[in-house]
Amino acid sequence: MRFLKGHGTGNDFVILPEGTPELTPDFVAAVCDRRRGIGGDGVLRVARSSLPGVDWFMDYWNSDGSLAEMCGNGVRVFARYLAAAGLAAGTVPIETRAGVVRAVIGDETISVDMGFPKVYGDSSARVGGLELPGVAVDCGNPHLVCALPASVPLESLDLHLPPGHDEEFYPAGVNVEFYVPVDDLHVRMRVHERGSGETLSCGTGAVAVAVVALAAAGRETGAVTVDVPGGRLTVTLDGAECHLAGPAVIVASGELSR
Numbered sequence: 001m002r003f004l005k006g007h008g009t010g011n012d013f014v015i016l017p018e019g020t021p022e023l024t025p026d027f028v029a030a031v032c033d034r035r036r037g038i039g040g041d042g043v044l045r046v047a048r049s050s051l052p053g054v055d056w057f058m059d060y061w062n063s064d065g066s067l068a069e070m071c072g073n074g075v076r077v078f079a080r081y082l083a084a085a086g087l088a089a090g091t092v093p094i095e096t097r098a099g100v101v102r103a104v105i106g107d108e109t110i111s112v113d114m115g116f117p118k119v120y121g122d123s124s125a126r127v128g129g130l131e132l133p134g135v136a137v138d139c140g141n142p143h144l145v146c147a148l149p150a151s152v153p154l155e156s157l158d159l160h161l162p163p164g165h166d167e168e169f170y171p172a173g174v175n176v177e178f179y180v181p182v183d184d185l186h187v188r189m190r191v192h193e194r195g196s197g198e199t200l201s202c203g204t205g206a207v208a209v210a211v212v213a214l215a216a217a218g219r220e221t222g223a224v225t226v227d228v229p230g231g232r233l234t235v236t237l238d239g240a241e242c243h244l245a246g247p248a249v250i251v252a253s254g255e256l257s258r
């Protein structure tokens with residue numbers, strides 16, 4: 001079975017090209033194993049969409065073999081694969097489990113129209129003996145965004161284990177982001193992803209943080225620079241749409257023995 005490997009700001013994926021049979025949770029977890037498999041935060045299986053005017057469906061899986069509705073960096077890497085394989089150019093609509101998004105393919109940057117994220121309540125996260133208030137944001141998948149108090153350095157958080165969260169509020173689990181301001185409309189964040197653990201980047205997480213950081217600045221629109229451990233993303237909200245932009249690259253290809 002042919003595979004490729006790619007990443008967007010360090011959020012890395014095993015890409016399985018068109019024609020790959022349906023996946024199972026055990027197979028995905030084995031492929032994503034960083035010692036016994038290829039290693040990755042998730043798998044992107046390239047499939048055909050049945051929607052009119054949409055050629056491609058991104059069959060996204062987390063590294064533990066669970067499914068997720070949406071993956072912002074996954075869409076950007078998926079689009080980079082389509083372009084590198086000569087299957088798409090310019091603007092490409094891609095079906096995800098959360099709906100259709102549009103990726104704009106540039107030489108280095110790929111930007112995705114992420115629909116419109118929704119703030120839907122308040123909750124809290126527990127990490128390292130701290131209880132931190134947070135904001136729930138739906139980016140197609142669930143997020144909890146916590147602003148860190150100035151007394152807690154971002155690097156000090158131990159995210160080896162999932163942060164505690166309200167399981168009634170988030171019955172399907174949650175991606176938890178922690179952020180600190182750098183400057184006006186510029187933040188740094190870390191994330192613990194549902195189904196993948198701490199990752200170097202999370203596109204939907206960056207979008208969720210940008211929405212919360214803008215609201216904290218008393219704004220609904222603007223371009224927010226989001227520094228993640230794996231690089232830099234830009235999230236732009238213009239009142240009608242939300243765009244996530246950053247680099248996406250393919251780094252390897254090979255054959256899996258299944």
Ligand SMILES: N[C@@H](CCC[C@H](N)C(=O)O)C(=O)O
Nearest residue numbers: 068071072073141202203204
């Ligand atoms: N890394 C992704 C998000 C992947 C899905 C997430 N772990 C979930 O279960 O919702 C991104 O770039 O958005």
